[in-house]
Amino acid sequence: QVQLQESGPGLVKPSETLSLICTVSGGSISSYYWSWIRQPPGKGLEWIGYMYYSGGTNYNPSLKSRVDISADTSKNQFSLKLSSVTAADTAVYYCASTHLVLYYMDVWGKGTTVTVSS
Amino acid sequence: EIVLTQSPGTLSLSPGERATLSCRASQSVSSSYLAWYQQKPGQAPRLLIYGATSRATGIPDRFSGSGSGTDFTLTISRLEPGDFAVYYCQQYGSSLPFGRTSLPFGQGTKVEIK
Numbered sequence: 391q392v393q394l395q396e397s398g399p400g401l402v403k404p405s406e407t408l409s410l411i412c413t414v415s416g417g418s419i420s421s422y423y424w425s426w427i428r429q430p431p432g433k434g435l436e437w438i439g440y441m442y443y444s445g446g447t448n449y450n451p452s453l454k455s456r457v458d459i460s461a462d463t464s465k466n467q468f469s470l471k472l473s474s475v476t477a478a479d480t481a482v483y484y485c486a487s488t489h490l491v492l493y494y495m496d497v498w499g500k501g502t503t504v505t506v507s508s
Numbered sequence: 509e510i511v512l513t514q515s516p517g518t519l520s521l522s523p524g525e526r527a528t529l530s531c532r533a534s535q536s537v538s539s540s541y542l543a544w545y546q547q548k549p550g551q552a553p554r555l556l557i558y559g560a561t562s563r564a565t566g567i568p569d570r571f572s573g574s575g576s577g578t579d580f581t582l583t584i585s586r587l588e589p590g591d592f593a594v595y596y597c598q599q600y601g602s603s604l605p606f607g608r609t610s611l612p613f614g615q616g617t618k619v620e621i622k
Contacts, residue, residue, distance in 0.1 A: 425611065434613060435613040437613060493611055494555060498554070500552055
């Protein structure tokens with residue numbers, strides 16, 4: 391059974407780049423798409439983007455100019471970089487495996503809270 | 509870009525009652541790509557339904573999904589105490605320019621104890 395674990399700084403300063411890593415265990419990174427989703431405090435889920443291990447990506451149009459999702463296959467990890475952050479980027483960030491054909495997200499990490507503040 | 513609208517925003521029901529949650533897409537979508545998730549406070553979302561009607565592994569049969577085109581429904585036949593949570597629909601969308609795709613979520617429906 392695939393398990394996912396997010397890691398990264400819990401506090402990022404405004405205008406800086408948020409960087410998170412999702413470590414995949416119990417499965418191969420080549421078996422799924424890999425998504426990042428976030429949830430601002432008290433709000434709903436927002437899809438950020440997804441990637442395939444070979445490098446193909448798709449991003450939420452509202453975040454596209456600031457987002458980069460990539461994989462490190464040697465470590466079975468994938469990462470999220472979100473540049474020029476503001477307080478509006480404060481959220482719980484989740485990584486999730488995404489089915490290659492039907493695009494549902496069947497395994498989720500527990501989430502990591504990122505606060506943007508000086 | 510596809511937008512998913514869920515209704516109602518909040519559903520107040522008692523244990524044992526039937527819950528009917530709606531997810532409407534801004535344009536016709538394939539039912540193959542419609543999923544539902546349950547999220548409890550402080551927890552990550554959990555996949556309930558995929559392909560509009562298929563239950564994920566371990567999901568009890570009191571949860572069922574239906575619908576096609578632009579209108580989809582999640583039904584909980586008899587609410588149990590652990591079912592009070594927020595529910596989200598999610599869809600694969602292929603209508604972005606340059607062949608890009610998106611995986612938008614609806615805004616969620618909270619099922620609360622009456």
